[in-house]
Amino acid sequence: MNAGISDIRPVETGQASTFIEFEEASITYGRGAKAVQALAPTSLKIAEGEFVALVGPSGCGKSTILKMVGELLKPSTGHVFVAGREIGATPIRIGMAYQNPTLLPWLNIRDNVMLPLKIVPPFRQGYRSKRKGEYRDRVEALLAQVGLAGFGDKFPWQLSGGMMQRANLCRALIHDPDLLLLDEPFGALDQFTREELWAIMQDLWLSKKLTVLLVTHDLKEAAYLADRICVMSARPGRILDDSPVALARPRTIDMTFEPDFVALNQRLRAMIVGARGGTGIVNHAPGAA
Amino acid sequence: MERVSEIIREKGASTALIIGVFVFWELFCLMAGISDILLPRPTQIIAALIQYWPAIWPHTWQTLYTTIVGFGIGVVIGLLLGILIGSSKLAYDTAYPLLVGFSSIPKVAVVPIFVLWYGAGTVPAILTAMIICIFPIVVNVATGIATVEPELEDVMKTLKASKTDILWNVSLPRAMPYFFAALKVAITLAFVGSVVAETVASNRGIGNMMMIASSSFNVPLVFAGLFVLAGLGVTLYVLFSLIERRVTGWAHRKTDVASA
Numbered sequence: 001m002n003a004g005i006s007d008i009r010p011v012e013t014g015q016a017s018t019f020i021e022f023e024e025a026s027i028t029y030g031r032g033a034k035a036v037q038a039l040a041p042t043s044l045k046i047a048e049g050e051f052v053a054l055v056g057p058s059g060c061g062k063s064t065i066l067k068m069v070g071e072l073l074k075p076s077t078g079h080v081f082v083a084g085r086e087i088g089a090t091p092i093r094i095g096m097a098y099q100n101p102t103l104l105p106w107l108n109i110r111d112n113v114m115l116p117l118k119i120v121p122p123f124r125q126g127y128r129s130k131r132k133g134e135y136r137d138r139v140e141a142l143l144a145q146v147g148l149a150g151f152g153d154k155f156p157w158q159l160s161g162g163m164m165q166r167a168n169l170c171r172a173l174i175h176d177p178d179l180l181l182l183d184e185p186f187g188a189l190d191q192f193t194r195e196e197l198w199a200i201m202q203d204l205w206l207s208k209k210l211t212v213l214l215v216t217h218d219l220k221e222a223a224y225l226a227d228r229i230c231v232m233s234a235r236p237g238r239i240l241d242d243s244p245v246a247l248a249r250p251r252t253i254d255m256t257f258e259p260d261f262v263a264l265n266q267r268l269r270a271m272i273v274g275a276r277g278g279t280g281i282v283n284h285a286p287g288a289a
Numbered sequence: 290m291e292r293v294s295e296i297i298r299e300k301g302a303s304t305a306l307i308i309g310v311f312v313f314w315e316l317f318c319l320m321a322g323i324s325d326i327l328l329p330r331p332t333q334i335i336a337a338l339i340q341y342w343p344a345i346w347p348h349t350w351q352t353l354y355t356t357i358v359g360f361g362i363g364v365v366i367g368l369l370l371g372i373l374i375g376s377s378k379l380a381y382d383t384a385y386p387l388l389v390g391f392s393s394i395p396k397v398a399v400v401p402i403f404v405l406w407y408g409a410g411t412v413p414a415i416l417t418a419m420i421i422c423i424f425p426i427v428v429n430v431a432t433g434i435a436t437v438e439p440e441l442e443d444v445m446k447t448l449k450a451s452k453t454d455i456l457w458n459v460s461l462p463r464a465m466p467y468f469f470a471a472l473k474v475a476i477t478l479a480f481v482g483s484v485v486a487e488t489v490a491s492n493r494g495i496g497n498m499m500m501i502a503s504s505s506f507n508v509p510l511v512f513a514g515l516f517v518l519a520g521l522g523v524t525l526y527v528l529f530s531l532i533e534r535r536v537t538g539w540a541h542r543k544t545d546v547a548s549a
Contacts, residue, residue, distance in 0.1 A: 102441040
């Protein structure tokens with residue numbers, strides 16, 4: 001955990017302060033001849049309260065960026081600062097949700113969601129005395145917010161995939177994180193459940209105003225949820241494009257059919273197809289569905 | 290009602306099989322005219338059990354005692370070693386080859402060494418029972434702990450959970466089904482260990498009783514000893530199965546799916 005000297009960065013004064021900053025950070029796996037650069041030196045700034053989506057071809061280092069911000073990986077070169085401090089020494093609270101909900105099968109939904117309160121300070125102090133009262137109410141309120149009211153006593157295996165993913169989101173948010181990291185959280189869900197969860201995610205974000213970093217391969221999802229979309233190249237990953245999403249909030253599914261949204265989607269798609277090295281032309285056999 | 294009849298059908302079949310085996314055994318011996326010196330009939334064995342019960346009882350108690358004590362110590366050591374090996378890659382890579390080598394030694398072969406150190410009697414039986422049940426517990430617990438989903442570990446790490454937090458909240462509960470599966474194997478192995486040690490070097494216990502009975506050609510008593518061992522083994526197995534159901538019911542959920 002000791003990052004050695006953790007330089008304190010001057011917090012920039014502007015309309016929004018920089019919350020996450022990548023400074024020529026790169027990641028190389030392996031050594032010598034077998035070394036593979038997963039992420040080329042990358043610089044990136046994310047403001048506090050911003051919702052940023054990372055999209056790109058598979059294996060482009062999207063998740064690597066997420067892991068660095070979550071302090072699970074250290075950059076091979078360069079620096080990553082979160083809340084003004086080099087990672088490893090940041091005092092912030094982080095929530096994380098993967099595509100795999102990883103709920104603990106031996107705990108009911110309420111206890112699963114409560115898990116961070118058992119671990120993260122300052123909640124862990126007094127956990128035993130508060131878990132039946134204050135914390136329970138807190139969990140129930142959050143469950144209700146994602147449409148899981150009354151499901152606290154159920155076990156994960158009694159829930160559908162979409163419900164498990166809602167519970168997973170609750171677990172990532174119960175401890176009031178400053179930063180939420182999402183790695184393709186809705187990737188395994190069907191189209192309609194996914195759209196439902198986008199709306200829930202947007203509501204949660206609008207009500208909590210925390211910084212969110214979302215990794216996804218669904219361009220519609222990125223455009224629906226994010227303030228800003230970063231498109232990455234194939235390995236070794238670089239940020240090819242970084243553009244704001246100028247759509248009003250709250251966004252709705254209907255908006256995804258409007259020309260602005262469709263145009264944005266097409267532009268992103270063309271960029272990713274280019275990044276994969278493809279032509280972008282899909283051959284449809286005549287008459288094929 | 291459907292469930293009740295299903296249980297009766299399930300249990301009924303296995304009970305019928307057990308009874309059938311004994312009936313076949315009885316009839317086979319009778320019809321083939323096999324002497325009770327070679328293979329006593331079940332009825333003769335049960336008669337011997339009743340006749341010699343006052344003499345068998347202390348031996349049963351002794352075997353049960355050495356087995357449980359050896360098993361208990363083995364479980365504690367196995368659990369601790371399993372946690373250590375399962376939670377550290379370094380410990381896993383370092384200790385595993387030694388453990389495999391150690392476990393491939395036939396445990397009968399170490400009984401004379403224990404006798405050399407502690408003399409014939411209770412201690413070698415306890416140690417043999419202990420040593421024989423450590424390995425399955427270590428391997429199972431280590432597997433349960435080492436196979437925690439990496440995503441879950443990431444989630445815990447981003448919460449800045451300490452190693453003990455992860456162990457108590459995730460790894461250990463997750464390893465419990467593996468642990469109980471190992472306990473059921475280990476308890477039957479522990480009987481093997483204690484009985485082998487008693488047979489080789491002890492003046493008490495079922496193993497010793499069977500040795501003496503066979504040297505005086507009291508074959509029904511030898512078989513009565515086997516019956517007692519089987520009874521003890523089954524009882525403890527069932528006991529651990531019941532505890533397992535209570536503690537790790539979540540891992541056996543398919544038997545009663547609640548309507549969600």
